[in-house]
Amino acid sequence: MNQPTHAVPVMEPPSPLRNTRLMSGIDQALSIKHNNLVYDLRAAGRDVVTLSLGEAFFDLPLPNFDELITTGLHHYSHSRGLPELRRSLAKYYDAQFGVPVDADHELLVTAGSKAAIYMVLLAILEADDEVILLEPFWLSYPEQVRLCGGTPVMVPHDVSVSDLAGYVTPRTRAIVINNPNNPTGHVYTAAELRDLHDLADRHGLLLISDEAYNEFIPPDQEFLAIGALDPEKRHTVTVNSMSKNYGVSGWRIGYLIAHRTLVDQVLKINQHLVTCAPTILSAYLAENFDRVLDITRPQIQRTVRMRQEVEGWLTERGIRTLPGTATFYLFASLGGSSLSSTEFAARLLEESDVSVVAGIAYGASCDRHIRISVGTESPDRVARGVAAIDDLIRATTPGAMALNSGDRPVPCSTQRE
Structure with a gap:
């Protein structure tokens, strides 16, 4: 006698293209x-x-790479950045803003300041750690925090810097500011920066300042770099962009300045994700730093x-x-x-x-x-x-x-x- 048969459901394998x-x-x-x-x-x-x-x-002259004296232009270079470029950037921050920088240990050049910010966040955040972001913020900050498993904490644009303590919790790890600000053009005052440093000191926070527009300041206004108030870099990270200030946004050359302990951690991420900033473009900027x-x-x-x-x-x-x-x-x-x-x-x-x-x-x-x-x-x-x-x-x-x-x-x- 034939036994009744039951259809066995066919299980579709999960799509390898599914979103996480x-x-x-x-x-x-x-x-x-x-x-x-x-x-x-x-x-x-x-x-x-x-x-x-x-x-x-x-209006920029087309670069003439034939005139560069740096060797190995088509190959990998130092993953901290070309030494000549690091020295020029360290001198720039010291001379312009009074921020002392050890070019060998406190500075890293990478493929754009956007990558630098992400790698800093990746180096410091555990799951569900919080990062305070002041609105209007540069739009990639919250998504970069989320990509690192963290939680962005948004502060409405009408909240004063002096009132940020109310947004700090036991999970808060860092504060990110953009100075001068994209999109408002606001330049942080010395009093605002002191308030931020005091807050970082009281709560053990990292203060990350994106200074990608520091050259775009009216001649009658002073720009105070965040690092000038923390020369030992106890809690301060400066991120900047040659791409913006030199008018070569498509070149993707950015850098960060921080305590050597943090730079060494970011270096490992840079080596695994980027290897090094573009060598030939870095060499051009190093050899033409002041001219550009x-x-x-x-x-x-x-x-x-x-x-x-x-x-x-x-x-x-x-x-x-x-x-x-x-x-x-x-x-x-x-x-x-x-x-x-x-x-x-x-x-x-x-x-x-x-x-x-x-x-x-x-x-x-x-x-x-x-x-x-x-x-x-x-x-x-x-x-x-x-x-x-x-x-x-x-x-x-x-x-x-x-x-x-x-x-x-x-x-x-x-x-x-």
Whole structure:
């Protein structure tokens, strides 16, 4: 007699392409995602006024690598960075900011300051350790903390540095600041930095300062490096970028300054992830360190002046910005617009061919703002972008009185010096 048969369910093997729980909680960098869309639109023939790129365009001579005297240019170099470049960077921080640096043990050059910040976090964080981030923060900070298994603790933008103690818990391991700040251009005062150092001392925290825009300071303003208040580097890490300050963002050259104990830990990560910064580019920067700065500094100051001029244009139109004087960014309020920052940025691009970055990328308390970058477009194109921003704010503000473009103030200058 035949026995009844039962169908055996076929078990599908798990997909090797499945997302991990960690990666499911990580978003793309919103500014980079947005700019990738801009690149695609430009490739399709759209004329986009790009106020979203996080860099400044300078006129730089094409490098002549034939003139370099460093040997082994096509090969690996020291994983701490070329010794000549480390010595130049150590001298720079000592001469410019009074921060003594041992080039052999307290400095590491790697493939961009972004990688340097991540490797520092990876070296110090245990699972569920907390890192305090001040909004508006540079948008990769929280995701880098999460990638290291940590928990970002966001501080709303209207909270004073002197009130940060309320965000410290037994799990707090570090505080990250961006000075000067991207996206506001705020430069931390000596009093604010002292408060941060005091907080780090009281609670045994690491204070990480991203100083990637330190050259983008108005001539009448002083920049105080975080390390100047902790010359022994007991609790201070400085991260910086030659890419930003030298106008070579695509070269990916960044560095960190810290106590030798921490640098030795980061060195191991650098060796396993990067090996070394690009040798031929490092050699060029080492051999032309002062020359490239001499070329870029006048252009940096021109960009900073442009930032101040655009701030005036926004003010004339009644568009407020969060306080700041440095960098080439402005963090502009959406005023009475009914749109979220994401909706606003999307409509501005689609309807006016103007790209900005949604403020939500820089923290939940920043959703009523957009980031405007003035480093890559001519003044007349920036003015066109500002007018489009104003038009969309007015068009999406309930009850706002519509004005013709001829009724609005016109920027005083649209010519570079």
